Amino acid sequence: MIRFTEVSKRYSNGHEALSRISLHLPVGDMAFLTGHSGAGKSTLMKLVALIERPTNGQVVINGQNLSKVKRGGIPHFRRNMGIIFQDHRLLFDRTVFDNVALPLIIAGHGRKEIGRLVRAALDKVGLLSKEKVYPITLSGGEQQRVGIARAVIHKPSLLLADEPTGNLDPDLSREIMHLFEEFNRVGVTVLIASHDLDLIRELEKPIIKLEQGYLAHHGAIDAVDRVNG
Amino acid sequence: MQWIESMVRDLDKDMMINPSERGGRRSTRRGISIKGWLNNYLLRHVQTFFYTLGQLSSRPFSTFMTTAVIGIALSLPAGLNLLLKNGQEVLQGWNSATQISLFLTQKINSKEAQGLASKLRKMPEIASVEYISKESALAEFSQHSGFGEALDALEHNPLPAVLLITPKNNQEQPGKIAALVERLGKRSEVDIAQLDMEWVERLFALMAIGERGVLILSGLLAIAVLLVVGNTIRLAIQNRRDEIVITKLIGATDSFIRRPFLYTGFWYGLLGGLIALLLLELSLTLLAEPVRDVAALYHSSFQLQGVDLQTLVILLGLGSFLGYFGSWIAVGRHLREIEPC
Secondary structure (H helix, E strand, C coil): CEEEEEEEEECCCCCEEEEEEEEEECCCCEEEEECCCCCCHHHHHHHHCCCCCCCEEEEEECCEEHHHCCHHHHHHHHCCEEEECCCCCCCCCCCHHHHHHHHHHHHCCCHHHHHHHHHHHHHHCCCHHHCCCCHHHCCHHHHHHHHHHHHHCCCCCEEEEECCCCCCCHHHHHHHHHHHHHHHHCCCEEEEECCCHHHHHHHCCCEEEEECCEEEEEECHHHHHHHHC | CHHHHHHHHHCCHHHHCCHHHHHHHHHHHHHHCHHHHHHHHHHHHHHHHHHHHHHHHHCHHHHHHHHHHHHHHHHHHHHHHHHHHHHHHHHHHHHHCCCEEEEECCCCCHHHHHHHHHHHHCCCCEEEEEEECHHHHHHHHHHHHCCHHHHHCCCCCCCCCEEEEEECCCCCCHHHHHHHHHHHHCCCCEEEEECCCHHHHHHHHHHHHHHHHHHHHHHHHHHHHHHHHHHHHHHHHHHCHHHHHHHHHHCCCHHHHHHHHHHHHHHHHHHHHHHHHHHHHHHHHHHHHHHHHHHHHCCCCCCCCCCCHHHHHHHHHHHHHHHHHHHHHHHHHHCCCCCCC
């Protein structure tokens, strides 16, 4: 699903955020992307979502070589993935319903279908009673659930989550992470940037560890623990 | 955690199908219901159409400020154009009232003069011919000029017989009338053919300057409208920066993001046109009475012409076009700058 070959990213200020990264995340896998802040996690996520382009190397997502995706093709490329943000990035001047409906509206679904899917998704994240409220009135955990409903409503084949539990307490974080795990179980490839090592250990998923732009480890988390002693 | 489980259960088998197959399936689905897709597309436009109107009405004051500026900018050239049209109307009235005086030579007696008059009446360019005999000319002159006694002292009547000729109304260009005057002047019976044409020509020339002036002013104010709308939309884009970034991340195309801004520009222009229309009607109402008074002084029944259908259509059409176009320019310039980072 995600394949990086010798990928480097150097920003215009000269900072090299990623150096010669090669990795492969097969279809249907779930992995955590970890590392200290500044290690290159965000840059890697941005390369996957085509927010940035690599300076060197090749990124292939879903069999699609991203260097072949032109500017006009980016929207359609992104419709195949769901992105979840640490700060939720909801539209605060629109209701919960409208926020969740956005990917379907963008993709041009019919009104009836949108209503059905949105209500189903909101029902599933336990927020059906809040469909008419504005996100500002929701708690952090509820806002994140709205964000998740929005990210999965169009049934993407790849889920990207950037520090999805960054602002949540441990119980809520666990709940959210398990939700991702469940999505993964039905075949969605999931990549989560996180440094919540306790929670990652609990989920027993492979990790991709970055250190100062280099790939430090790709595999089970115990290996890292062993290395770190 | 029940909701998680039910959610997962409900995510249909689609998820398991590999991406290439999914793409294939989706395209056939779209192929089957092109009509449905088109309906959705139109529906989306209609939705945006009213959504943007709703957004504007939720901020009535700022909407009014912008549309009022546009309205004033549009009403100026439209109003001047209207005045010009009215002026032409007045001029047309005077022009058709122009008369040609044919002063006949002294040799012509009254019978010959009347014969000439009836001959001229048959000419297609001439509407009517009035014969004023030497005697009645003298009577009229002595009555109006105050030289009555001096004239009485003269042995002969020095005044010639006159044929007053009214050209047909359709003589729109002063040139045609001038040609007619020249032709009549060459006749042997006619001593002098006279028409005070110069003032008509001058007035037409002034009118042409006025027309050109209105055209230049219209051009400048059209640019002003473009700038006003462009700037308003630029601010709107900046205010919605976050929203644009989010929708781009979700996979919105440029045209999807552009659409509400374009419709907003359209609404600004259309509402501006309506305000311009109101301003024009108001000004015309205020001007109607003094104009009537002046007309009465000239024994004319002239009335100011109001906004006709053509002006209305042009005003609203041009307004909405300028709004749309101004927005299009602003969106084209600023939307590309906003990318997720």
